[in-house]
Amino acid sequence: MPAIIWYAIIAIVFAGGAAWVSRRVLDTPIGWVRSVLTGLVVFVAGTPLAVWALQSADVLDEGGVVAVDDAIAALFLALTVGWMFAVVVVAIVTLEFLWPTRPMRNPIVVFREMFRRRDRARRYAQILAIASRHGLGIVRRHRSGARDDLPGALVGALNEAGVTFIKIGQVLSSRDDVLPPELTTALSTLQMQTTPIPWSEARAAIEAQLHRPLEEVFAYVDETPLAAASVAQVHAATLRTGEHVVIKIQRPNARAQATTDLDIIERLAADAERRTDWGREYGAAALAAEFSRALREELDYRIEAANTEMLRSAVARSESAHVRIPAVYPAYSTAQMLVQERAAGVPLSTFDASTLDQEDATRIADGLLDAVFEQIAVLGVFHADLHPGNVQLAEDGTITLIDFGAVGVVEKSLRRMLLPLLVAMANEDDVAATDVVLLVVPAPELSPAEQASLQHDIGVILTRIHNARVDENIFRALIDVLRRHRLALPPSLLLVFRTLASLEGSLRRIQPGYDMVGRALERAPHFARRLVSPESLVMLAQTEAAIVGEQLRRAPRRIEALARQLEGGTFSMRMHAFEDSGERSWIEVLVGRLTTTLVGIALVIAAVVLGVSVEGPELTPDVPFYPFLGSLVGLGGLLLLLRSLREAFARRQSGR
Incomplete structure (x- = not known):
C-alpha cells in the first residue's frame, strides 16, 4: 500500500x-x-x-x-x-x-425563519408605503412642513395597515394620560369604523367555518355588515330555527397578518429596550409580549365564547337587571367564527344623548355603573373592554354588553382590599388609603420617610378631587402616584382601573359630564357590605376556627416530641443553607473546578522542576529520564488547566 x-x-x-x-x-x-x-x-x-x-x-x-x-x-x-x-x-x-460552537439548527426551523424574514421585509415595505400615502413618511413630512391633520392621517394609516395596528390604536385611544386629547379622540374612531371586506369574501369565510353551505344553517343573512371591527365584521342573520343572531366572522387574512405584525412589534420592542432608556423604563418587551398575548387570544373566538358564558353565569347571580349578556350558539361557533344572540339597541358610539331627558340618562348611567361595579367588586368577573362600541342601549333602557375578547378576573382576596380602598377614597382618608395600597402592592419594605411621602401624594389627589371639582379620573391619578414612587399594582387590579377609565367614556355618551368617580365612591360602601355579608363572615369564622383547632390539636404531640429530644440529648437543628439540591450541586461543581485547577497547576510546576533536572538515568544520549517525565507530567497539567479554562469561558458566556 x-x-x-x-x-x-x-x-x-x-x-x-x-x-x-x-x-x-x-x-x-x-x-x-x-x-x-x-x-x-x-x-x-x-x-x-x-x-x-x-x-x-x-x-x-x-x-x-x-x-x-x-x-x-x-x-x-x-x-x-x-x-x-x-x-x-x-x-x-x-x-x-x-467563535463559540452553536447547536446545529433544525433545517425546517431554518426554512421557516427564512419565510418569516421574507414576510417581515414585505410587511415593513407595506407599512412604510401606507405611512407615506397618508403623509406620515419622512420625505413628505419634511416637504410639507408641520401636519395640521396629524390625527386624521394617523387614523387613516392605522386603518389601512390592518388588524394589529388598528388594535394598537384602540389601546392608545384610552391613554389620554399619555397622548393629547385630539389624538385619543381620533383614535377612538377606530373602535368600529374600519373598512368591511366584500360579502363574497365574508360568505366564503363563513361557509369554510361551517363546512357546509350557508343556507343549511341560516334562513337569512344580511350582506351589509352591522359593524366592521379591527379583527372581524358582524352580520345580522336568522337561524333556520327562527332565532335572530349575529355572525362574527374573522377577516380571512387577520391571523396571518397579525402573526407577522406581532413578530415585528416584539423585535422592535426588544431592540428599544436594549438600546433606549425609555424602553427599559417602561419595559417595552414585556408590554409587547402582553399585547401579543391579548391579540392572539382575541383571534381565538373559542376563548371569547368561554368568556361570554362565564360572564353570563356571573350576571345570572347579580342583583342588577340593567345589563344583559347575549347567549352563544356553540354548535355553530369555531375558533374564527362566533354565532351569538342578536342584541337589541344601538352602540353608544353612535348614540345621540340628546334623545334622553336628564333623569332617564342619569338612571341608565347609574344602572350601568352599578352593574359593572358589581361585576368587579362582588362577582369578581367583569367585561374588561367597555369602550362605547361594546355597549348597546335599547329603547327600554336595557344595556347589552358585547365583544368578550377581554374579560377580567379579580380574586376574592384582592376584592377584599379593593373595596376598603374605595371606601377610604370616598371618606378622603389618606391614611387608610395608603395602608390598603401598601397591603395590595407587592413592594419592598418602605422606610417611614417613603411611606410619609406616598401618603402625602395620595392625600393631595384625594383632597384635590373632592374639593376642587376637577374633571380628573381618580384611578388614573392613583396609578400615576404609584408610578412616581416606583410601585406597581397587581395586573388584575390595574386592569380594573383601566376598565373603569374606559367605562367613564361610555357613561358620558349617555350623559355628558357624568361624575363616574363620585358615583363609584358613593356606592362603594354598599358593595362592601354585600361582600362581607353575615353568611360569608360565618363561613370565614368557621374556616379559621377549623384551621386553628387543627393546629392546637397537633400542638401537644409536637411539644412532647420536642421535650423528649431535649431530655434524651437528641435535639438537633437543621440549617436551611445548601439544603436545596441545586445549591449543593453548585458547591460540588465549584469545589471540583477548584480542585482541577490546583492539580493542573501542581502538575505544571512539577513538570518545570523535572524539566531542569539533569540527574538520573538517560533514555537516549540526549534525553534524560526526568525531563522526559516532566514533559509527560506537564502534558497532564496542561490538559487539566485547559479544561478549567474552557469551563470558565462557558460560565461567562452563559452568564452564571
Missing part, C-alpha cells in the same frame, strides 16, 4: 481520536466537524515538527528509522502524540473563545 494512503489513514484516525479526546477533556458539546478538521490541520502541520523532535532526541536517525529500543521509541512516540493532542485542545479552546 502506498505511503500516502497510510499517512491519510493515520491522519484520519488521529483526527477522530483527537476530536473524541478534546470533547472528553473539555466536557462541553463541541461540534464534531470543528474537532475533526482541527485535528487534521494539527496532524498535517505538526508531522514535520514531530519528526524533527524525534530525530533531535536520537529516537529516529536521518533516514527515519528507529535508532533506540522499541519500548523507548514507543514512549517517545506516545509523548509526541499526546502533545499533538494537547495542541488540538489548545486550538479548539482558542476557537471556542473567538
